[in-house]
């Protein structure tokens with residue numbers, strides 16, 4: 001019984017930590033793919049350039065080589081993970097199991113290029129971490145302090161993201177003190 005359980009735990013752990021493109025995916029591509037697919041070396045075999053994020057972004061789409069959320073439909077992943085594929089990549093070696101798992105998990109999670117891609121950078125302007133709003137202090141009408149990030153206004157509620165759990169909670173505006181209500185209005189602009 002111990003084995004299936006440990007496998008299950010392992011799967012859960014992989015799910016819990018989001019794969020970071022710059023820290024985990026780019027280094028694999030740099031080491032094993034740039035030689036033939038990068039601006040750095042000037043080799044753009046089959047048109048793939050993995051160190052130019054704008055070009056790479058174009059390959060990430062429902063019809064591209066990298067299909068966000070669908071590793072099984074991603075040609076990019078199929079050629080690295082199937083050693084018998086006629087276009088197996090890299091041509092003369094195999095990526096390790098962990099490297100392939102990292103690439104797969106990155107695709108499962110949506111194949112985001114993270115803060116390094118221009119579009120996401122614009123979307124997250126002003127945020128401390130990509131996708132995460134900066135933590136602010138909110139005070140409710142009873143004087144209780146709440147530390148949370150601002151997400152958006154929703155009618156008469158302010159949606160806050162709790163640090164730690166990352167949960168979004170809708171908080172009635174009229175339960176916040178006036179300064180915090182103003183903070184919510186300011187944050188929405």
Ligand code: HEC
Nearest residue numbers: 032033035036045046048065075076079080087089090091
């Ligand atoms: C030694 C050179 C070399 C390396 C290293 C290399 N590739 Fe390639 N790659 C090629 C060539 C040449 C082609 C085009 C010819 C072909 O399809 O075999 C190609 C084509 C591809 C294709 C299109 C395959 C198809 O079916 O047409 C993908 C996707 C790809 N590479 C991804 C990668 C990835 C990901 C890596 C790193 C893990 C990588 N390549 C490493 C030379 C390389």
